[in-house]
Amino acid sequence: MGGLPAGRVEPTEHDYDEWERRVDALMVLLSGGKGGRRLMTVDELRKNIEALPPDAYDRMGYYDRWVTSITQIMIQRGVITTDELGRKMEQLRGQTRFSAATEEGRS
Amino acid sequence: MKIESDPLVPVEQRYQPGDRVKVRKAYPLGHIRTPFYIRGHSGVIERVCGAFGNPEELAQQRSGDPKQPLYRVRFLQKEVWPDYKGSAEDVLEVEIFQHWLE
Amino acid sequence: MKDGGNYQPYSYFQLMEVSLRELLVEKGIVTEAQVAEEVEAMRRRTPEIGAKVVARAWSDAAYKRKLLEDGSRACQDLGIEVAALKLVVVENTPDTHNVVVCTLCSCYPRMLLGIPPEWYKSRSYRSRTVSEPRAVLSEFGLRIDEKTKIRVHDSTADMRYLVLPMRPAGTEGWSEDKLASIVTRDCMIGVAVPKPH
Numbered sequence: 001m002g003g004l005p006a007g008r009v010e011p012t013e014h015d016y017d018e019w020e021r022r023v024d025a026l027m028v029l030l031s032g033g034k035g036g037r038r039l040m041t042v043d044e045l046r047k048n049i050e051a052l053p054p055d056a057y058d059r060m061g062y063y064d065r066w067v068t069s070i071t072q073i074m075i076q077r078g079v080i081t082t083d084e085l086g087r088k089m090e091q092l093r094g095q096t097r098f099s100a101a102t103e104e105g106r107s
Numbered sequence: 108m109k110i111e112s113d114p115l116v117p118v119e120q121r122y123q124p125g126d127r128v129k130v131r132k133a134y135p136l137g138h139i140r141t142p143f144y145i146r147g148h149s150g151v152i153e154r155v156c157g158a159f160g161n162p163e164e165l166a167q168q169r170s171g172d173p174k175q176p177l178y179r180v181r182f183l184q185k186e187v188w189p190d191y192k193g194s195a196e197d198v199l200e201v202e203i204f205q206h207w208l209e
Numbered sequence: 210m211k212d213g214g215n216y217q218p219y220s221y222f223q224l225m226e227v228s229l230r231e232l233l234v235e236k237g238i239v240t241e242a243q244v245a246e247e248v249e250a251m252r253r254r255t256p257e258i259g260a261k262v263v264a265r266a267w268s269d270a271a272y273k274r275k276l277l278e279d280g281s282r283a284c285q286d287l288g289i290e291v292a293a294l295k296l297v298v299v300e301n302t303p304d305t306h307n308v309v310v311c312t313l314c315s316c317y318p319r320m321l322l323g324i325p326p327e328w329y330k331s332r333s334y335r336s337r338t339v340s341e342p343r344a345v346l347s348e349f350g351l352r353i354d355e356k357t358k359i360r361v362h363d364s365t366a367d368m369r370y371l372v373l374p375m376r377p378a379g380t381e382g383w384s385e386d387k388l389a390s391i392v393t394r395d396c397m398i399g400v401a402v403p404k405p406h
Contacts (some may be wrong), residue, residue, distance in 0.1 A: 014332075019226050060126035079233070142365060201365055
């Protein structure tokens with residue numbers, strides 16, 4: 001990306017939501033940090049993010065890209081399967097505690 | 108008889124600080140940590156960082172061994188960017204793996 | 210881009226995070242406690258840690274030399290865990306100003322500065338800092354004299370960078386705590402310089 005034309009740098013700050021911090025924490029643990037089992041590398045994280053289509057990359061937030069990449073890696077490595085993920089996501093989508101989790105994400 | 112080198116032994120360091128080097132021009136697929144903008148440019152070794160696992164291989168779930176020497180290479184900005192606006196002495200320092208240098 | 214202050218319906222990616230975490234916990238890969246603990250550990254990593262390192266270097270010439278020679282080792286001496294061999298500290302002088310960027314992603318010395326700011330990860334910062342650093346710095350309100358050379362560091366591989374700013378005039382005799390209080394995160398990235406109160 002270096003040297004490509006781009007606009008002004010907007011000095012934006014971002015108060016990270018809990019879920020974003022958890023994604024970051026998962027990344028540390030799954031890379032073998034803090035007693036976690038090493039099941040991925042930062043290189044795989046980057047590679048999967050680089051593989052995102054350009055329009056998706058720009059539409060997605062930073063941690064949207066991270067969680068997508070980490071999840072892809074877990075599937076690629078066989079830690080979880082696509083089927084397990086799909087079923088889990090649909091199961092959670094129907095639950096009321098889901099809205100409680102949304103509340104948690106607010107500052 | 109070809110002797111297979113031990114993958115646990117880092118690749119031999121070829122350059123020293125002060126050596127003039129050129130970044131190879133190549134555009135393969137895969138995960139690469141040599142930025143596009145610096146390929147084909149010449150600079151000087153600023154320091155030897157040590158030897159680290161090859162990120163191109165680590166990205167593909169492989170071990171990244173043998174470890175590759177990593178260098179910080181210093182480039183003159185005016186030589187990298189055709190219309191660079193700034194001091195003629197401004198520099199750009201980039202970490203480049205040995206296998207990208209010649 | 211979400212704004213954390215407003216109520217937002219749960220996004221697909223938030224659903225993915227919860228789902229992934231639950232699956233990993235069910236499989237015994239991680240525990241909720243581990244995740245919570247790491248989130249807390251991350252909160253404790255703030256630029257104040259980096260500022261302490263700078264203040265020590267300003268106050269102690271021998272420490273400064275050590276810091277410039279082996280950044281990781283010098284931080285370890287202050288009880289800060291930074292991966293071995295990997296911290297490069299670059300010093301601002303009257304004729305050289307340093308600025309750090311990661312054009313390829315968002316590499317950053319998190320152990321010393323916490324999570325990188327949004328702008329550090331932006332397309333604009335990552336594209337333009339390498340090719341027009343003076344313009345980018347002036348957008349941060351920092352004008353660098355023509356006679357001062359700029360060194361841009363692109364964090365492309367395993368190294369992480371900390372800028373050691375110049376100690377400003379008017380801080381003679383200050384305690385390390387007081388010195389640390391004027392060293393902001395942006396000074397240690399290189400888009401600002403410390404100002405005495």
